[in-house]
Amino acid sequence: MVFNVVPTLLEWRTKFSKAMNKADNEVNMRAVDTLINYETVKYFNNEAFEVDKYDEFLKSKSPVLLDSRSLR
DSSP: OHHHHHHHHHHHHHHHHHHHHHHHHHHHHHHHHHHHTHHHHHHTTOHHHHHHHHHHHHHHHHHHHHHHHTTO
16 A cells, blocks of 8 residues: 555656746846846846846746745
8 A cells, every 4th residue: 555655646746846846047147138138238228127027937937936846
């Protein structure tokens, strides 16, 4: 019985971990992209736009990040 439950639980939790890793990578890529283009953003006085866009991006990814952390 235990031998059937453990793999099932691990597979179930793995899908949350993969989703969290994907969301975390996307958030990090967005932050790095913004930092790389720092001079362009400053030149066009677009800081507020980038901050708002990053906040929206984080809000869209937060449910996945919260779901995976509640499983620990």
